[in-house]
Amino acid sequence: MGKDECKTMLDALNKVTACYRHLVIALGSTSDSQNLREELKKTRKKAQELAVANRTKLTALLKDKTISKDDRAEYERLWVLFSSSMEILEVDMRRSLEIGQDFPLKVPTRHLIQTGMTGSTTTVAARAMSVQNMKYEADASIDTADLKDLETEIAQVDQMMEEMEMKVQVAPWAVEAKQEAGAELKSTVSVGNSSVGVISICEEEPKEAAEGEGDVMRVFAGVIFTAVLLIAGILGYLVINLS
């Protein structure tokens, strides 16, 4: 069905947008590197492909005058999702252009900001590209060469957004959201124990850290307990069998 296809494509675009933002945040800092620039480039291209695909699909659906009112409302909602994604992408692309220009990689005295982030962003990029491992094959001057491409791509995105606004008559403020306040809490209950530990470090409360690790300890204790029970059971069975 058209709707489901759209939804999956939008989800993909959403994922790529989020990952792109993470990558741009790392630009200019100590976790910046050639790899990061290449990741940015690849993520960007993927985002554009998805954007174009989404746009053609959604415009086709919205231009169709024979759909029902509910369907149309749903498509308008999807359209708002799409345009918001595109806006965020555009802003991030512009920012990456600026920061990329301010912090070139191949200069003799490289002053990258020491933000404390030292890890690589490979996993984030892999998530964006939906691959297991990233392959890096770019050449050394990617940081300057890429910037020109980036400029053209920003212009393309601008143009696309203008066309979108012109062709499709959707009133974004008339769309009603399906999620209510606090909806993000519901589906992320299984946040995981490790994240609790992460927050506590930020919040200056070492007690929670102990609690976070205590959680791990509890699981561990549970595992050991069941193992002991099993061994006891087996021994008892053997004793009964042998006696």
Place this chain on the structure above:
Amino acid sequence: MTIRTLRDHGQHYRPRMACLNKAEALVVEMQDQKNGVKASEQKLNVTTIPHVMSGQDILAWIANHMKVDTQEAQVIGTMLVAYGYIYPLQDHKKLVLKPDGSLYRFQTPYFWPKQKWKPEDTDYAIYLAKRNIRKKGALDVYEQEEYNKLHKWMNHKWDFIVMQAKEQYKAGKERKKADRVVLDCQERAYWIVNRPPPRTHSALDYGIDRLIDPNADEVKKKTLDYYRRIIIFTQQAIMRSRVKSSVSLGAIVKYVTTFKNHDPFLAPCLPSNPWQTDDDTYWELNMRNVEVPTKMRVERWSFSFFELLSDPRGRADFKVFLKKEFSGENLAFWEAAEEMKWGTAASMSEKAENIFKTFLAPGAPRWINIDGRTMGLTVKGLEHPHRYVLDAAQTHIFMLMKKDTFYRYLKSPVYKDIQKKAISPAPHNFSDAQLEQNAKNRKPGIDPIIIWQQEEEEKAKAAAAAGPIDIKKLMQNKLDRK
């Protein structure tokens, strides 16, 4: 589609915060491996996060690099923290540079303040949603309020915000633990700078829609003195005389109905507007000392005593009437008081002397009849004369004349005579040829200096005539003839 109103009022061309570029250059210089700020590591339970600095190190570096003293370096450092280039790790809501061992870290360039990248509400909503996930619904009070507000008016984007928040959260988990911590701290610091918690204010507050009025008094201590002044002010405000709007509006209506035919905008200028037809009959007819005034002018005198007195022709007419009645001293005194008000400061004491001798001294030749209290005040004031010393007496005389003499004047034969004599010019009707003729025949009017000289001569004559009649001289003449 967000409706992007360009509300920066052109500031992206002329950035007010030009200091931001300089601050960026400074921060980049701080990164130098050899000459930059010393960085150490932060140890948190199991993870170590590098690139953390102590406040005093930053201070020392700034003082050294910019060659300023400690106090100035402190101010510069606090500025960097307030703008968000450096953020504190402990006590993250207070954006100052503490000159002790408290820890600071640099902010990533994405989160640096730039005037052209305004922090959008969409991003703030996504951040709050992420924080909500992390803290499992236990946001700060002000954050919760903002969250509800944004949910209300960004409702159409809320699906997107939730989706994006979840995705960003999951993408964040892909990184290693230390980086995740740093990311959290960075984002939190950014939003503390750009959406300041209540009762703090942001250093990036600038432009037309800033929250804090820089001209308001800083911390106005409401002392007893302040309250006393406010009380006096309000008491006086209550005591001010007020007029009911029904009364004042009635007065306006009355004024308009009386004067509407005389208004130069509403009624046409008779005989013709000299500026349009180049024919200055209108000015000739309305000169100060014209023999026969126009009917409109005479009618205007009857409206109020003030109108009569302010028109010089009317005043002259009134004077004639008063001479017949032998009560000219009131008007003379009034004119003398006017002269004192508008005259030069040097002649003030001399004039005061004359006025006293002529009008106010007991047994004076032109003694005016004012009540005892006013007389006493005026005489006392004349000892140290100033411009307005005769004000009370003048007002009294004015009211006397208005209430009594004015009405008699209006009923007198003098006035009726002049009413009959007054001319009412017919409106001109020039053809185009005549208009051209008029334009050619334009000539300058009488020089105002000449008019003034004429008036001065007349005044001198009047003064001489009004002087104390020297009986002896008069009788001398008569005796001589004999």
